[in-house]
């Protein structure tokens with residue numbers, strides 16, 4: 001069947017990504033500049049797309065795979081996050097234990113695939129098995145922390161309570177009141193990891209960057225139209241995250257949630273005395289209005305808080321300024337001695353949330369497949385789902401694949417302006433609640 005799908009918006013993640021800026025410039029991109037034919041095309045080279053492409057390449061060594069992205073690998077969401085590659089996660093209040101268990105298995109599956117790839121190819125991305133500590137800083141936060149702990153109990157994930165003085169020793173801050181530590185997660189430099197994943201794809205997988213797909217045409221094959229050429233393939237996997245809906249696929253299944261992060265410059269030896277006794281740490285907030293905080297191995301603080309409804313998929317300069325002001329305030333609250341330390345970059349990115357922690361994973365039409373990374377622990381969940389989609393298409397069954405397919409489909413959301421109104425109201429409520437946690 002002939003059809004044309006035009007991309008109404010193209011990715012433009014803004015001018016900054018502090019992680020990416022900390023890396024040396026990449027080699028020149030291979031772009032789509034002619035007609036490229038391949039057995040398989042993958043649209044989107046984030047964590048999900050690269051996992052799908054790698055696995056296809058591994059399982060079908062005689063097939064060709066073309067992965068196409070509008071930007072450089074590592075510049076987009078998968079390289080601009082907080083760098084927690086989670087093998088378990090709990091945000092409390094588990095509604096459906098079966099679904100939570102299935103999701104937990106997917107996190108573990110994605111984490112294992114990432115770890116194996118990073119180890120096999122010696123990808124230099126500061127991968128560390130430090131784990132994660134969920135933290136609270138007030139009575140309300142402590143209640144959220146108890147819910148997080150209950151969630152881990154329900155999932156039978158071992159956890160350890162961390163007392164206030166221990167947290168102070170780890171972070172150098174008196175800010176936190178309690179913590180729950182879970183082993184298994186990796187902390188990484190996400191842009192470095194993504195660049196390494198892109199550079200070590202199997203030989204039969206070709207990566208095309210800086211090649212925005214402005215149109216998808218179907219006429220017996222799939223034609224990804226780029227400004228200077230096209231990719232023609234027999235089968236297509238869409239892994240273009242929140243931009244799938246901009247081509248008309250799976251509209252109003254996900255809420256595009258804007259998140260913001262800043263990195264400081266590397267702290268001086270004198271400043272490092274204020275941030276505890278560990279080489280690095282990674283803290284996840286128990287409260288929805290809390291902040292994700294890391295000390296990186298090169299001595300920077302990463303601060304993540306502030307939300308926005310990101311339907312426009314663009315971040316205006318004043319929004320970035322507001323986020324930077326929030327990040328500076330959160331650093332000063334935790335480490336008064338570091339008030340005013342320079343931020344080298346502040347940036348925004350998007351997570352896709354569903355109403356029911358559901359999945360977008362399956363076939364849209366003959367030969368056209370979609371995997372969108374949604375909800376909690378998206379880097380590992382997305383990696384797992386990309387890998388499992390490739391396995392499904394190659395006829396490989398597994399318990400994890402069955403879990404991925406058992407998760408209910410993402411529920412349909414109301415269109416804008418209703419969704420914008422509801423989302424903004426919810427985000428405002430979160431941002432006004434529990435200010436002590438931020």
Ligand SMILES: Cc1cc2nc3c(=O)[nH]c(=O)nc-3n(C[C@H](O)[C@H](O)[C@H](O)COP(=O)(O)OP(=O)(O)OC[C@H]3O[C@@H](n4cnc5c(N)ncnc54)[C@H](O)[C@@H]3O)c2cc1C
Nearest residue numbers: 044046047048070076078081082084213243349373378379
């Ligand atoms: C500040 C912040 C902190 C976060 N922290 C964490 C964390 O610690 N741990 C975690 O697990 N998750 C975290 N996340 C979420 C996580 O980064 C994302 O959910 C995840 O990267 C999504 O992966 P993906 O592969 O589905 O999508 P993406 O990484 O967005 O990849 C999709 C790709 O498709 C490309 N694309 C889209 N449309 C087109 C087109 N028309 N033509 C060509 N290419 C196109 C885009 O350029 C993009 O590279 C965080 C997010 C943010 C913003």
